[in-house]
Amino acid sequence: MGDMTRREALRIMALVPIAGSLGCTMQDIGEAARQVDELGGFPLEPQFFTPGEWETVRVLVDLVIPADEKSGSATEAQVPEFMDFMLNESSASRQRTFREGLAWLDGEMTRRFNVAFIAASAEQRRALLDDIAWPARAPEELSDGVSFFNSFRDMTAAGFFSSRIGYEDLEFRGNEVVAQWDGCPPAALEKLGVSYDLMERQA
Numbered sequence: 001m002g003d004m005t006r007r008e009a010l011r012i013m014a015l016v017p018i019a020g021s022l023g024c025t026m027q028d029i030g031e032a033a034r035q036v037d038e039l040g041g042f043p044l045e046p047q048f049f050t051p052g053e054w055e056t057v058r059v060l061v062d063l064v065i066p067a068d069e070k071s072g073s074a075t076e077a078q079v080p081e082f083m084d085f086m087l088n089e090s091s092a093s094r095q096r097t098f099r100e101g102l103a104w105l106d107g108e109m110t111r112r113f114n115v116a117f118i119a120a121s122a123e124q125r126r127a128l129l130d131d132i133a134w135p136a137r138a139p140e141e142l143s144d145g146v147s148f149f150n151s152f153r154d155m156t157a158a159g160f161f162s163s164r165i166g167y168e169d170l171e172f173r174g175n176e177v178v179a180q181w182d183g184c185p186p187a188a189l190e191k192l193g194v195s196y197d198l199m200e201r202q203a
Helices: 006-022 026-039 051-064 079-088 092-113 122-132 140-161 164-169 186-192 196-202
Strands: none
Touching: 051 079, 051 092, 051 122, 051 140, 079 092, 079 140, 092 122, 092 140, 122 140
């Protein structure tokens, strides 16, 4: 793997699904990962988000990935910092789209409940997000919100699962020596509907 650590590789793999939407190449993502490692982490203060956007993002990521009995929340995994870092390096078009999405969220919340998203109650936030979280059943007039939330959710997942908390949540074993490989567990093979005999015949 050369100069690239396993952690960098895992982070890059987690970022693949959003590379296109960010308008960057995998080389750009690898370079960003190395820059973060050289800095010893993300900047302490947001470089892209305004103070108001920063508050909204911190609330919203934890609604997407809250803490549970297994791992910490998206904010604990520094997902807002990850988003800020990636968007600060992104195209002007992507930055504008993200800002417009956050503005849409506030505007729709104000239209419904006469309150900004950050000041809304848990029930009000849930009501709005429930309407945009499932594209197939969302009304056409909420299409802008659906598009934004899909992108936001993807970036939240990429940030979370490329973090230390995230790959511990996945029980990543890349840094452990496997003395003996006995194959994929039978329960996993059954769930996938495959067998070693089938794979050997297809080879």
